[in-house]
Amino acid sequence: MFTMVRFVTLFHQAVLQGIPILYGSTGEILTEKSGHLNLGIPGVMYFGAISGVIGAFLYENNVPTGEALNPVLAILIPMLSAMLGSLLMGLIYCFLTVSLRANQNVTGLAITTFGVGFGNFFGASLVKITKSEVPSLALPRTSLLFQTQLPFADKLGVFGQLFMSFGFMTYLGVLIAILAALFLRKTRTGLHLRAVGENPATADAAGINVNRYKYSATCIGSMIAGLGGLFYVLDASNGIWANGAFGDRGWLAIALVIFVVWRPDLGVPGSIVFGFLYISYLFIDGLPMRASELFKMAPYIVTIIVLILTSVRKNREHQPPASLGLSYFREER
């Protein structure tokens, strides 16, 4: 039966599924606003996740079992490692597309292949180091810190259960999305960034350093996306890394960008909708495993419908940045 309790559980699930996608799409929106179609986001997120896991693993393994982890270090080390790892991927992407003017699509797909392959390699190595019997790696103590919910969550009844019962990175993701929206709409730098993505020649003529904006937006976007990968492992999956478990969430992040028509603030409800769609098979009792995979297509189908709707409506405001995917060279004559 569909009860309130059931809804609270499903909502919780949906948010946990949605937040990694939200991080990914916020990062991708910032990147795309600079005119970069970074199809490497799945790889960046994967790479961010494994980098964070390596950091967390090194720290957790150096603290003897039974002793408490230093909460500040246990949180900062994985987050910084994840950001550093994804920053590296962003830099590779920028170097290839901006400095060497490589094709953005090819570069992006290469980054995805590279990130996933790299992640799987180190994931498997870590599993080997721990001599685990199952092909996965558990970071229970770090994960517990990431999952710590707000202290007053229990006192607020259903509201508390619905909105206050998450780990801090959930709120961080929402905060980053809202800040990104404010940044794009309300600041001079945001205006400049949008100009770079819409019309780099115009931005250049206006004295804006196009390459710097492209580099910064892509690298910062990658770092945000990388945190999404970390969130998935340390919060949503209870600190268990298994090769390939991250699945298609990176592609969902790119789909979400389209779904929310390049608006990070809409990404917040959008990601929860995607989360719901992604777990929609849970709504039907006794669904066989095979059928549940079919339901996981729902977010993509919705994205396609959104694409159709926005194309049919032709609203100028809801289109991708005009120079998305195009390289910019100045001295061309």
Next chain:
Amino acid sequence: MQAAPAIELKGVTKTFGHVVANKNVNLEVRRGEILAILGENGSGKTTLMNMISGIYFPDEGQIFIDGQEVTIRSPKDAFNCGIGMIHQHFKLVDLFTAAENIILGVNDGKKYNVKEAAVRVQEIADRYGFILDPNKKIYDMSVSEKQTVEIIKVLYRGADILILDEPTAVLTPQETGRLFSVLRNMRDDGKSIIIITHKLHEVLSLSDRVSVLRKGEYIGTVNTAETNENELTEMMVGKKITLNIDRPEPKNMKNRLVINDITSVDAFGHTVLDHVSFIARSGEILGIAGIAGSGQRELLEAIAGLQQLRSGEIVYYDPKIDIAVDAEKASEEELQTLIAEDNLILRDPETRVRADLRGKTKAELERMQAGGAAFVRHPRVNLRDKTPTEIREMGVRLSFVPEDRLGMGLVGNMDIIDNMMLRSYKKGMSVFVDRKNPRNLAEEIISELEVVTPGPTTPVRRLSGGNVQKVLVGREIAANPKVLMAAYPVRGLDINSSYTIYNLLTKQKESGVAVIFVGEDLDVLVELCDRILVINSGRVTGLLDGRSATKEEIGLLMTKTDDRQEGEADGSAE
């Protein structure tokens, strides 16, 4: 002692690879002065201005601002020197409002506030007499509004040296007039203005002094008040040329192509052709005037079979085929329809003069027939919804010189012979294509139209714009058309090549071709065309007689918003 000039260039040289774009150019502009830089396309005007505005860096030479030598390495340096450039192709972000575009890249240390900026923009607009809504999005703006945004953009940055690159190319005469009065206001306010143009009458009416460039070289500077059109042309072209277009009276006009109430919608659902009707007649040049993007391209493409139509018909009267009409057997109604369509022709082998049959009744026609006259009509072919191949296979001789020469007209990577073959490769029954005739044709075009090329096997993309156009026009004319359509055939061409093209069109007209000429230079349209059709947003807003029409009249019709004009357009020239 005279104050130092606002900006002075000494010995500026810029090369791109082996191409010398500017060679040893010297220039000076004073405060409160309008200097025109005159030169043909490709004479290096734009490159020169790009160096002043920081887009390119000169290889040699010095630039002085108020007597101080400066180095301008980026657009930012140029702003800091008080230089603002208004590009020919607007550098605006479509999705932003006017105010957002104007403050783009400005970092005055103040808090970012679009609303305050909009107020300042409005102040600047009011001060010089611009009309602008700072909160309007660029994609909703007309070309002239966009230009206003560009000008205010540089004023907002505090520029006192303004460079305008071909500012009137896209404006109607009325808009040009308004722009010039604003520019004069700015000059009187102490600004220095450089205007780049190749239109002589604008130079003469606006500027204080004129500097002339030719093939990248600086020719000299003259005071506008002390010069005239001929002297300037001579400086610009390097030799004396006459700038008159020969316009013989049209002869033997017959309806060749009747466009009847056609409507077309583009992929975005916008109506691009809205109930357009007109008639193209043999032996005359029909000019089509309108602001860029008013449906000119769609109209020609519709005739050529490249555009889907919602409604209407395109009727071609095939002059190669005569069908005898027996006045006795035909009904009165049939005869009157033929007369109304201008398709009942009196065959008189002796005089070959076409008698006017309008107003004649069946009885009169029968009497004429009894007296030995013979009547014929041409078959009526509807071109609507036919592909270009089908049109050609029906024997309709249509030639089309599209706007996009190297996209739609010619293949840039193929040589002149191969490009000739694009029109003839289907001829003959052999498995192998015929290369001999196309080669002869290519050589003929090269020699007759004086195409500058190393040979017929040079890829056309290596030719200059004018020569590419000659190849294309030459090929289309060689197809021996009955209808010749040319869209902006002189765009980007130097004066000599332009006049060659005009003469070719006139020659075609004299040989009985119905010529449709889409042009942007209204001075040329009123000199070349027999009739001028004006369109605005896909609608016909007027049909004028080329011999009596004025630019101002055309300009008004180009921007007219009243839509009750269609009925008038069909018949006013009859």
